[in-house]
Amino acid sequence: MEFFHTLLEMVMSFIHQTIATLQYAGIALLMAIESANIPLPSEFIMPYAGFMVQQGKLNIHLAALAGAVGCVLGSVPSYWLGKVGGRSFLLKYGKWLLLSEHDLVVAERWTEKYGDFSFFLCRMLPVVRTFISLPAGILNAHFWPFVIYTFIGSLIWSYGLVYVGVIFGENLETFRAIWHKFDYAIIGLLVVLGVLYLWRHLKYIQADQKKVAAARDAGQEI
Numbered sequence: 083m084e085f086f087h088t089l090l091e092m093v094m095s096f097i098h099q100t101i102a103t104l105q106y107a108g109i110a111l112l113m114a115i116e117s118a119n120i121p122l123p124s125e126f127i128m129p130y131a132g133f134m135v136q137q138g139k140l141n142i143h144l145a146a147l148a149g150a151v152g153c154v155l156g157s158v159p160s161y162w163l164g165k166v167g168g169r170s171f172l173l174k175y176g177k178w179l180l181l182s183e184h185d186l187v188v189a190e191r192w193t194e195k196y197g198d199f200s201f202f203l204c205r206m207l208p209v210v211r212t213f214i215s216l217p218a219g220i221l222n223a224h225f226w227p228f229v230i231y232t233f234i235g236s237l238i239w240s241y242g243l244v245y246v247g248v249i250f251g252e253n254l255e256t257f258r259a260i261w262h263k264f265d266y267a268i269i270g271l272l273v274v275l276g277v278l279y280l281w282r283h284l285k286y287i288q289a290d291q292k293k294v295a296a297a298r299d300a301g302q303e304i
Contacts, residue, residue, distance in 0.1 A: 097126055105140060106148040113152030113236075118160050119179040119213055124149070128240050132247020142244055149240030153205070154233050157215040161228060164219025172220060181213055189217035198227035205235025 100108040112127045131145040164171070169186065176182055188210075192200040201223065204214040218228055 093122070094126060094130075097122075098130055101127075101130055101134065106144055109145060109148040110152030110155065113149045113240075114156030116212055117153045117156030117215060117236075119181065119216055121212060123208075124153075124211070124239065124243060125208065128243030129247035129250060132244035132249075133251040134247075135244060136248045136251030142241075142248070146237060146240040146244050149244070150233050150237035153211075153236035153240075154229060157232050158229065160215035161219040161223075161225070164216040165222065167220075169220055172216065176216075179213075179216065181216060185213050186217045186220060189214055190221060193218075193221055193223065198224055198231060201228050202231035202235040205232055206239045211236075211239070 097112060100112055102108075104111065109127065109131050112122060113124060116122045116124050116127065128145075128149050131140060131149070132142070134140045135142045135145055167175075169183070172181060172183060172186055176185075189200075189204075192204060196203060201214065201218060204210045215232075
């Protein structure tokens with residue numbers, strides 16, 4: 083448990099230092115990392131930006147805008163990587179991004195049901211928002227609607243999380259008391275959720291690798 087406690091502190095310290103040093107550019111950078119299929123949760127990034135808003139160091143509108151811009155900047159390369167690489171890229175290299183064909187199937191269902199509007203909805207859903215860009219490219223989603231919906235959905239998401247940070251800043255001492263009282267329970271919950279997330283994705287990734295191996299043994303192109 084101590085290891086995860088230290089790891090969480092390192093991640094939070096990296097986020098805090100980046101935003102404190104680079105301000106809006108730091109927010110955009112961190113959100114771009116999250117949107118490029120790297121699990122750096124926006125749920126940690128934007129609330130801290132909100133905390134700095136409450137401290138009078140940032141503007142709430144510019145902070146939310148920076149979050150949305152960063153999301154687009156990280157999503158576009160991921161989109162084109164999926165578009166150029168296709169399904170075969172996901173099967174071969176998705177494991178390095180913690181993505182599986184199952185994630186593509188989930189994205190496919192969303193797009194079949196809601197069309198391009200699905201990318202707006204997905205940007206306001208935890209976890210899904212992180213991996214949706216690569217499948218969007220693989221599914222040949224319309225580029226400009228994808229960008230526009232990504233921006234609008236991410237802007238709403240960013241505003242919401244910044245506001246959480248503002249509330250947190252206004253009640254900092256109360257939250258500190260709660261955190262210190264239940265810190266191990268909170269960290270334990272985060273660890274369990276993280277392990278479940280990894281286990282679920284690794285299970286599907288393992289299935290993808292078996293599919294690739296079977297196709298290779300049969301002399302088929304992936």
